[in-house]
Amino acid sequence: MRIHHYEKLWLIIGSLILIIFLSILAVQTFVLDMGPPSHAETIDPQSVRESELFANTGLQEVGDKEYEIAMIAEMFAFRPGDLEVPVGSTVHFTLASPDVTHGFKITDTNINVMVVPGHISKISHTFDESGEYLILCNEYCGLGHEYMANTITVK
Numbered sequence: 001m002r003i004h005h006y007e008k009l010w011l012i013i014g015s016l017i018l019i020i021f022l023s024i025l026a027v028q029t030f031v032l033d034m035g036p037p038s039h040a041e042t043i044d045p046q047s048v049r050e051s052e053l054f055a056n057t058g059l060q061e062v063g064d065k066e067y068e069i070a071m072i073a074e075m076f077a078f079r080p081g082d083l084e085v086p087v088g089s090t091v092h093f094t095l096a097s098p099d100v101t102h103g104f105k106i107t108d109t110n111i112n113v114m115v116v117p118g119h120i121s122k123i124s125h126t127f128d129e130s131g132e133y134l135i136l137c138n139e140y141c142g143l144g145h146e147y148m149a150n151t152i153t154v155k
């Protein structure tokens with residue numbers, strides 16, 4: 001079988017790229033011991049609503065302009081609802097879902113996490129600019145998906 005030399009060149013380049021990428025992945029996995037942070041903290045989806053962690057759903061001041069909040073993402077709302085924090089506040093979000101996979105996205109920030117049933121998602125953000133930020137679910141979760149939207153007001 002004759003292979004045109006351009007085709008041969010592309011096969012070699014393609015194979016080399018694949019080998020390089022797989023090598024990087026292998027080094028990250030086995031040498032640097034890197035992996036997705038899943039399984040870090042788990043929770044039984046059936047007990048999310050009754051759990052102590054999510055019982056006190058509200059902003060808790062834990063320091064100077066530092067807040068913690070445990071939120072439940074469920075069909076089809078985020079609990080608690082709209083939030084309000086002063087400018088410059090750092091908010092530590094802890095999230096869980098009692099039903100299906102939801103998304104937790106806050107517009108104009110880097111916050112964008114999946115809330116997977118059985119897992120606890122944690123993310124923090126410092127709100128340096130005032131305004132009204134939209135919190136929304138960006139994982140299609142059912143017929144009421146579009147109603148999953150709250151706001152966090154920073155002023």
Ligand SMILES: [Cu+2]
Nearest residue numbers: 102137141148
């Ligand atoms: Cu949702």
